[in-house]
Amino acid sequence: MTARDELRREMVHNHLYMTEDRADELIGAVLAEVAATANAKIQAVRDLHRPVEHSGITICAECSGWDGETTDNSPCGYEHCPTLRALDGRETS
Known part of the structure; x- marks a missing residue:
């Protein structure tokens, strides 16, 4: 099971009462934020170099x-x- 699948399962079945679609939406939003932050940091390094x-x-x-x-x-x-x-x-x- 991937980390994403495990998080989705926890969100839907164990702790939070939400639909699978909403869990997928939240996971996607978090991944987008992480990617944007990582890309900004990489660009900052490229700007130094x-x-x-x-x-x-x-x-x-x-x-x-x-x-x-x-x-x-x-x-x-x-x-x-x-x-x-x-x-x-x-x-x-």
Whole structure:
């Protein structure tokens, strides 16, 4: 039994008196809220790891320690950013 099915069963049969359709509606609403929150957090990470131009190459602002003019760290090519690679499901090592 999936977590969704188990929650639905609990909502309908054990604790709350509601129809299966209403339980499905509430579960769907919660899932939509969780997805929206997760997507916002992922976008915030992507915004930190934004591409910037430095010495003729595109680097990751966050990994390179970009301050608007120079880097605090060795420049990390944007396509090599391990954070974005992980978010995109690409190999990071």
